[in-house]
Amino acid sequence: MDQTIIIGTRGSELALWQANYTKNLLEQKGHKVEIKIIATEGDRSQQWNTSFDKLAGKGFFTKELEEALLKKEIDLAVHSHKDLPTESPQGLMIGGVSKREDPSDMLLIRNEKVDDSKKWSLKQNAIVGTSSARRKSQLLAFRPDVELKDLRGNVPTRIKKLRDGEYDAILLATAGIERLELDIEDLHSEKLDTSEFVPAPAQGVLAWQIREEDENLLSILDEISDFDVLVKINIERTILNLFDGGCQLPLGAYCDADPDDEDRLRFKVWTSVASAWDKQPKQLYFETSNTDGFADEITEKIKGIKPCKVYVTKTFREDDYLPRALKRLDFDVEGKSLIEFKQFKFKEVPQADWIFFSSKHSVRYFFSQKPDVTGRKFGCVGTSTSAELRAHGHRADFIGQSTDTKLVGKQFAAKVGSSKVVFPIAKDSMQNIQWQMPKRDNVINLNVYATIKHSIEIDPTVKIVVFTSPANVEAYFEKNKWQPGQFCVAMGDATAVALNKKKVKVNVKPTSFDDLGLFRSILSLS
Template identity: 55%
Template sequence: MRKIIIGSRGSDLALWQAHHVKSQLENIGCEVEIKIIKTQGDIIQHLSFDKMEGKGFFTKEIEAALLEKSIDLAVHSHKDLETNPPEGLVIAAVSEREDPADLLLIRKEAVDANETFLLKQEAITGTSSARRKSQMMRFRPDIEIKDLRGNVPTRIQKLRDGNYDAILLAKAGVSRLNIDLSEFAVVDLNPREFIPAPAQGVLGLQIRETDTDLAEILRQLDTPEVRRRIAVERGVLNKLDGGCQLPLGVYCPDDHHVFVSFSTNWEEGAIWEEYEVDDLEGIVDIIVQDLQEEQD
């Protein structure tokens, strides 16, 4: 069987993801190598995402390497991918879904058991995600939000160093890296209430459209029910022409429920909606129409 070269960012989490897929491929008899590629999102650390130009901050350079054939397979956090892929590239498989929830990590001296999310009044809370900012403003308009960049261990170290009272992170990343959080209070935010990013917790395995041999191999790693549900989440994102700087959360936990948070301006806080349906067909258009009416 042919050798497969995986392209990955160099962060701890990206490499965990690449090695996870490498191991799965080796289990079905493939020879696999990992090649590290730096992206714009890795290089530019001083700006929050909403101040960076364009979309695909963590994917463009890797997708270019795919098209140039210096790698065969890109392993992405699916939520980082643009909803309109570059011509010639396809998602050949999606992984099982890790818990998509967000976590709020709080320094123990900033805990207040009487407050929502156990976070003291006017706490300095770190995140660069417009989606997370908008939802924190919905639940806790008193807090002060301060931008937070860096990979997962770097963000946690900034909290440890006292730069923030609390920070927001994806639970999937913390779980995959098996990070010890015992020094903090950890609030597991219910993904039906504090809505994750579309496809949060899912890996997207991207290849060249013409690489039919690899597509056949990757079919063994695909999870059709996850693919179906994140198609709803990413469909809403696509029709709103949003990237990771759009204050939008969409979560489809099964074939009958969709939860949405949305804001045109994160500082005003997010609206929250729940949709209960017999099946998912047509639900994207209904959600998008509702959100566009909210904008008007």
């Protein structure tokens, strides 16, 4: 192509990085490229700390760029894909997309506002800056104590406002910080897990918008586009479109894919959708090998959720996420363990390099005895056990995220090698993690508690029963019968095996050993 390609972009530092990134890709393919800066309504509104939902219409970061395209003042508009409306104006199209940078959100915290015992190390009642309805809804769901304050400006300006003390913490897209290579060493950073704090559709991806008639440029963009990314973000953005939402809607959708045992791609989607920024988001997980109609199925499921009566075989604590989230969605939920715990005393912790916890209970009964753990590293299963460890002032050096405990054991064994490991456990508990260790001589089991069955009669009209352990299964069926029409959630393979022995069909197993995993499972059945 002999003619020069004119790229239109906003004038912010990040937008210019994105335009120059695109320019370099095209120049590497032998094309001549120029950049033209165009101010948008979104840029002009940055001087006010206004939430996005108060700004008029969808596409306030893109409208002027699209008008320039239609007037043929530019040939190509570079956008952060998450800022684009789901439908292009007549005469325009998305000609290609970039590879995906880190799609996560990052929480930046002033050092004096860090509290490692709290979720995301954020101090109680902190003032957090964000103008995104999606970020607000998810942040308040997990941390209802925080105070939200709108935040505008380009990325460096937002970070300066944090440093100047206008906020205790701010939420930003990780990709923006990393693309600009910003120095944030003076701040505490927490990268939020995309499976927990769900990103905006197409977050971390650039969209290259062109005129529909420009077939020549479309073929050029094919040379630099990432088609694997395109498949995934099409699912995310179709969900957004089916909810008729722009960036003002409290909606997160993130798609990833891995090959299954037969080497077919298995698509996994995490969603978080709320009716308003201050309402509880409906958080679900989906997976499939066939993407035809997948986004429609996801949307129908989310829209069709109906509150019901739920029983969970664990005793809720005041700050637990699960009962709070379910009650905010009008579910009738009761949580009471059908087993009791008896603490075992120990004199000292055996000498070892690592201490591994398989449950919150093992953490509590271990640290309640105030052991000396100087110089030890910590491993655990799941974010809920990790959070309990943080509440006792320690961070996990290894967190097994899979619900397959044998897989977690293999991953942990690869991490620790020939190191000795202490396992604080319940007496007579299963030892799936320990059996994966290469040397049994390096496994030291330390009994810190025992479980005792304490069965009670449960309301037979409960629709969903959540079983959190094999012992709770045994206790439940001492005084209860399985009712027609009931649904069953089993936490982990061992619990599922115990239920199968009772001839109870397991409808779903959570994808994570924490309250969020249980919440998603319950919503999937309601």
